[in-house]
Amino acid sequence: MRAIILAAGLGLRLQQPPQAQFPKCLLQFDGMSLLERHLQMLENAGVTDVVLALGFQPESVQAELERINWPHKVETALNTRYDLGSVLTVHTVAEALTRGGDVLLMDADVLYDERILNALVAGETVNRLLIDRDFEAGDEPVKLCLKDDVPVELRKQLAVNLEYDTIGESVGFFRFRQETAQRFAEIVAGYVESGRANMPHEEAVRDLLLERSQVFHTADVTGAPWIEIDFPNDVVRASTEILPQLQPLVSASR
Known part of the structure; x- marks a missing residue:
């Protein structure tokens, strides 16, 4: 199983002055960066094949990788047009998507409990989405809607006539089987080739879900x-x- 962590963005909505901006994966909580937490929890879950998609200030992230001194190689890929959408970042790591085996696609800017990751990686090869039914309504959350356990929508804005029996917020992590990851990479390539590289990658995931070519399971977190x-x-x-609800993590560098 391979984890692809998307960490290319500017993080403009944090409203930092330009001279103080840095990649969100370097945000620290209780003395540990989000990146270090990702790596430690992945290792605890048995996932040590990691690809990190970089963009904004890649040298800062590389320096953090050196500081962490994780005992496994972290492969990096660079999206030089990180100012565009995350579709282009995913396209940058297309080779890692299609290399074989199950793939975890993860946003870097998430602070989360180990139960989230455990639900994602559990069991044999599978396509899996994560849903949190306890969420605040509004325009910001990416909603995941199910009907008879089948995904029928993945978007911030829902159509008024959409039929579903379950709704929640989609956690920014996805698991794809080998053939599903291949198809997802094809959809992403289509976005880039048609001039839609500025789109969020969730739109490509939505297309994958709605074409119904693959069966997806949903884990309720x-x-x-x-x-x-x-x-x-x-x-x-x-x-x-x-943070106060999370179990303390041992630093990967110790």
Whole structure:
């Protein structure tokens, strides 16, 4: 199993002055960066094949990798047009997507409990989505809608006539079987070739779900603490609400 961590973005919505901006995977909570937490939890889950998609300030992330001194090789890929959408970042790591075996596609800017990752990696080869039914309504969360356990929508904005029996927020992690990852890479390539490289990669995942060529299972992680960090108040919530609920992690460099 391979983990691809998307860490290319600018993080503009954190509203930092230009001279103070840095990749969100370097945000620290309790003295540990989000990147180090990702790597430690992946190792605890038995996943040591990791590809890191970089863009903004790659040298800062490389320096953090050296500081962490993770005992496994971390492959990196660079999206020089990180100012565009995450579809292009995913396209940058297309070879890692299609190399074989199950693939975990993970956003780097998430602080999360080990139960989240354990639900993602459990069992034999499978396509898996994660859903949290306890979410705040609004335009920001990416909603995952199911009907009879089948995904029928993955978007921030839902059509008024959409029929579903389950709705929740999609955690920013996906698991693809080998053939599914191949098809996903093809869809992403189509976005880039048709001038839609500025789109979020969730749109390509949505296309994959709605074409129904692959069967997806959904793991319900409602109750497990996690937060995607986009805005300044997310950093505060991560520190005051989410972090105290997490089990302490041993640094990978110790």
